[in-house]
Amino acid sequence: MLLEPERLEGASPNLVKDEVLKPGRRLPCSVLAKNYKSMTEILAVAKYAVLERDDYSNVNCQKCGCGDKSDELLLCDKCDKGFHMKCLRPIVARIPIGSWLCPKCCGRRRFYYMKFKSDIEVFLLPKGFPQDKVLEFFRIQKSCESCDTKDGSLSPQDYRKRRRRWAPPVFQKKRRRLLPFIPHKDHDRRLTEMSSLASALAASNMEFCDDLHYSKALAPRSANQAKLEKGGVQVLPREDIETLEQCKAMCKAGIFPPLAVCYDSYEGFTVEADAPIKDWTLITEYTGDIDFLERRKNDDGDGLMTLLLADDPSKSLVICPDKRGNIARFFNGINNHTIDGKKKQNCKCVRYDVNGECRVLIVATRHIAEGERLYYDYNGQEDAYPTHHFI
Numbered sequence: 332m333l334l335e336p337e338r339l340e341g342a343s344p345n346l347v348k349d350e351v352l353k354p355g356r357r358l359p360c361s362v363l364a365k366n367y368k369s370m371t372e373i374l375a376v377a378k379y380a381v382l383e384r385d386d387y388s389n390v391n392c393q394k395c396g397c398g399d400k401s402d403e404l405l406l407c408d409k410c411d412k413g414f415h416m417k418c419l420r421p422i423v424a425r426i427p428i429g430s431w432l433c434p435k436c437c438g439r440r441r442f443y444y445m446k447f448k449s450d451i452e453v454f455l456l457p458k459g460f461p462q463d464k465v466l467e468f469f470r471i472q473k474s475c476e477s478c479d480t481k482d483g484s485l486s487p488q489d490y491r492k493r494r495r496r497w498a499p500p501v502f503q504k505k506r507r508r509l510l511p512f513i514p515h516k517d518h519d520r521r522l523t524e525m526s527s528l529a530s531a532l533a534a535s536n537m538e539f540c541d542d543l544h545y546s547k548a549l550a551p552r553s554a555n556q557a558k559l560e561k562g563g564v565q566v567l568p569r570e571d572i573e574t575l576e577q578c579k580a581m582c583k584a585g586i587f588p589p590l591a592v593c594y595d596s597y598e599g600f601t602v603e604a605d606a607p608i609k610d611w612t613l614i615t616e617y618t619g620d621i622d623f624l625e626r627r628k629n630d631d632g633d634g635l636m637t638l639l640l641a642d643d644p645s646k647s648l649v650i651c652p653d654k655r656g657n658i659a660r661f662f663n664g665i666n667n668h669t670i671d672g673k674k675k676q677n678c679k680c681v682r683y684d685v686n687g688e689c690r691v692l693i694v695a696t697r698h699i700a701e702g703e704r705l706y707y708d709y710n711g712q713e714d715a716y717p718t719h720h721f722i
Contacts, residue, residue, distance in 0.1 A: 393433075394418035407433035421599030425631040465525045469539055471585035509571045509613045509694065511578050512588040515606050524591045524605055528658050531592040531600045540618050540655035541582050543638075543690070549622040550648055557684035559641040567683035567690075571613075575685070575692070578613055588614055590705070592661050600661040601704050608699040614678060617659040617691040619652030627651065633709075634660055636680065639689045650691065659693055664709035675706045 390406065390413040391398040398404070403416045405423065408430040416423040419434070515521050532539055545552040557564050567575070581587075589606035608614065617636050624647040627635060634656070639648040652660040666672030678695050693707065 392418055405431055405433075407431065407436055409433070409436040420595075420597055423631075424633055427631055428629060465522055465529055466585060468529045469525060469585065471583070506568070507611050508568075509574045509692075510609055510611055511574050511581075512608070512612055512614060513606070514581065514586045515589045520605065521585075521587065521589075524589065525585075525587060527592040528587075528590075531594075531661055532656075535600070535660075536654075537652070537660070538655045539657065541579070541616070541657050543618055543650070544620050544655050546620070549620055549626075549651075552621075552688075554623070554646065555621065555639060555648060555688045557639075557687055557689050559639060559643075559646055560684075560689065561640050561642050564682055564684045564689060567685045571683075572685060574613055575616075575690075578615075587658075590614070590658055592658065598663055601663050602658060602661050604699045604701055604703050604705065607701050608695050610695055610698050612695040614693045614695055614705075615657060615659050617650055617652075617680060617693060619650045619656045619660070620654060621648055622651050623647065624649050633664075636691055638682070638691060648689070662693065662705050662707055665706045667708050673708075675704075676708055677703065678705055678707045680707055 387406070389398065390404065392404065392415045393412050394414060395418050397415075398413075400415065404413045405416060405419075405427070406413055409432050412433060414433055416426070515524065529539070543555070545555075557566075578588075589604060589608065590602050591605045592600055593603055595601050619634070619636075621638065623645065624637075625645055627649055630651075634652045636650040636652075637647075638650050639646070641647050662678070665676050677697055677699050678693055680691055680693055682689055682691050699705065
């Protein structure tokens with residue numbers, strides 16, 4: 332007895348298999364599609380195995396097509412194809428430890444491009460990442476939306492007015508104060524900026540974190556003591572601490588600096604100014620997981636940032652934005668071996684003593700125009716990271 336095709340829809344695979352094997356039995360594609368997975372779905376979750384070749388002398392780079400510089404040629408552990416470290420985008424600075432997959436095999440998400448109304452700036456957004464989920468991604472409470480004023484800043488009642496006290500004139504060089512960032516006035520534009528950051532974090536398998544993250548498995552908060560710094564670290568003045576707190580409060584309310592993350596085929600993810608930024612503006616803080624430097628000596632990532640350099644090397648700390656971080660993770664470095672590379676620098680990382688703890692702040696070193704990309708020197712304090720291959 333042959334069953335009707337309508338009764339086979341939603342049936343178990345064994346029942347459908349028995350009906351297919353019956354002589355003279357033909358089932359419609361709709362029945363087979365609901366009970367059997369396609370070959371694409373099977374290969375997406377199937378385990379892979381790499382068969383070693385007898386001879387690797389004929390392996391060429393998939394980007395440039397050359398087989399020279401074999402010491403810089405990486406082999407994918409899945410497809411067994413070769414890639415030069417300098418031909419990859421972003422460039423791989425050190426030989427990876429353990430297994431390595433090429434960009435095609437590592438399972439990166441596909442992206443599409445979304446243009447602004449002005450058709451001037453193009454930012455990267457992933458499919459299935461609507462703007463209504465941006466606030467949920469950054470854990471922004473709706474009650475904080477009342478803090479957003481027309482000019483894009485917090486309401487004046489949230490901060491006390493500074494009283495000017497009379498003091499006798501002191502003949503000394505006037506110290507420059509940090510300026511809080513000025514967000515974009517257009518609310519829709521700010522949502523697009525946040526969407527670009529959420530896209531980059533999701534593509535990098537990172538979680539948004541706008542503060543230093545401590546854990547018992549890595550380094551506790553008690554390890555971050557500015558007094559342990561070798562030679563001391565400059566103390567952030569009280570006025571600048573108020574500026575830092577003001578910027579943090581704006582970020583918690585969903586008002587971020589006018590920055591957008593875009594994707595470049597040569598530099599990878601990079602950050603562009605979505606509005607003019609004044610000189611000496613506090614742009615953001617470098618955040619991530621805090622770990623001891625000794626544990627990260629063999630880390631091949633380019634995102635490690637020095638937090639504390641102690642006399643005892645075992646107490647030195649670094650910021651690791653590999654799992655958690657903010658937009659500071661996507662700031663690119665300059666090639667400090669060339670004059671053209673040094674001209675691109677428009678911001679810098681400065682370590683401060685903030686209430687007894689070390690913090691890393693990114694500050695603008697000159698006026699940054701709208702649409703200009705942000706760069707800083709990776710070796711602003713320690714000449715350790717190789718930058719001669721930077722674009």
